[in-house]
Amino acid sequence: MNPETLLHPLLPTQKCSFNCPILDRFLHGGIPCNSITELVSESGCGKTQLCLQLLLSAQLPLSLAASSLYIHSEFPFPLRRLRQLSHSFPSLQNPLDSIFIRPVHSADELFDLLLQLDFSLSNPPKTQLPIKLVVIDSIAALFRSEFDNTPSDLKRRSSLFFKISSKLKSLANRFRLAVVVTNQVVDFVGSDDGLNGLRVGNLGCLYSSGRRVCPALGLSWANCVNSRLFLSKDEEVLSEEKSLVDVGDDGHVQRRTRRQIRVVFAPHLPESSCEFAIAREGVFGIER
């Protein structure tokens, strides 16, 4: 290999669509190929829902038929929900045949899997469609249990972050993959300046369910992803309806969950946010 071969022409980045025009417009076309996009949120905000929808929409358009790989560390895998979502993609024939699901139980196992993936992507079986999307749900679950809070463990942990991220990026670059990883949040304790005066991204602090939170895994992991998207939800009391409808003595008020997706940082997206909803048919953006 020569250094000359590393000179690439500047081509527009391919995007992996969400199959929702509003979300796609918000993300300028979808999840970019050739880079790592991180979805961060507390549990129950819709990370996995978005990932499942991506697994299906990655198989579109039919002319560029592709398959997707879902690596999960949180159990069990929501098979029934995936099947339900697949009904929203009537143009796909047997979409579940093109989704590969692989559980991993530790960070080292994940790295070994990526090495195997390198081999199988370089020598693709002829019967199988090429893989276009890799989802890791979630990276946090692998790293939050295994490591102690000692300097040597933290060092080993961040070294492993960079190893995994570098391998993922190199696979993404060689095989034009879109890579999505999900991450959890930790409660944010401290002053407004952030942890030790550190603030990652363009948002002062992130709020979800009225709590102040920040993405798990710290600064070194933040250096490993290209884009970070934050999902949040907030319970909203529909007060107007309360005054119109007599709710009776039990004090029951109608509540609605407002979900939002925000760009924390991304090389190609401005600071912005978009509301979304999760329905039986899938995840949809809402235009205000």
Add this chain to the structure above:
Amino acid sequence: MEICGLAVSATQRGKLISAGYTSLSSLSSVSPSDLARDLQTSESQATEILKAASHCGRLDKSDGGHAIVAGAQTAWDMLHEEDLSRRITTSCADLDKILGGGIACKEVTEIGGVPGIGKTQLGIQLAVNVQIPVDFGGLGGKAIYIDTEGSFMAERALQIAEARVEDMSEYHDFVRKNFQVCQVQMQPQDFLKNIFYFRVCSYTEQIAVINYLEKFISEHNDVKVVIIDSVTFHFRQDFEDMALRTRLLSGMALKLMKLANKCRLAVVLLNQVTTKYSDGSFHLTLALGDSWSHACTNRVILYWNGNERYAYIDKSPSLRSTSAPYSVTGKGVRDSASNSKRIKMM
């Protein structure tokens, strides 16, 4: 020295004298296009004349016989050269001001900050701005972008280039009204063509590309900036032997410094930040350790101050340690919004 001694054809010499250029010093501060207009010749011929004149001027000075050591230059010559060399603007007036006019050629500038602060945005902005034609106060050069993280996006570069072209055509209209200069407009796509994009996926590839740069630049003239985004990423994994890492890094730093000096270009290194434990508390510092801080001429740290982005000159042999706000907009790096408001109020 008189114009008669200049190594150009007799007709050109005649034209020069009739246009009023009678001494070499009168040629020292004129641009090729202005000279071409005055002499009514092509720009390439004007460039030839200027080359001959600067060559002549150098011979003239070296008559003084200061070259005791081969390859040495007097401080006076170097100062003169530095004054003449143009800097790459960042498109943010405050940032340019604290940088002494922009990113300097022949120097290695390191820029670091937390994820999302705008390092890549600044990198793309510089790759576009280095191409501003000489007539518009730019360098009219090309850029090499070495991407180690995969954050460079062609669509974003195009967006920034489009905003640049808009700004230039505004300036162009203004100039045309006054001087009636005619100028071929650059298209946004042309900006992308002049960015040589290397994507490296390991530290061996990174070192190989840096070793190859000198040859590449000799084949592609006019490269005026080399941007590495980020210099850090591949050096933060898999190094059991930290002494090897230090050796590799300092070897790379030396090569980049030599390249900057020899090819008269600016080297911009983007770096990540990490936490460092000292005196019982954690604080932020640029990655790659203490010995790496010798690798660059200038060091700029980007940080958040409230809701505003700020840049701070952390290390520089010639600049004062000050900070200035900037912002990242759809058009690229620009003046801080609150700052321009203040100016409007005044």
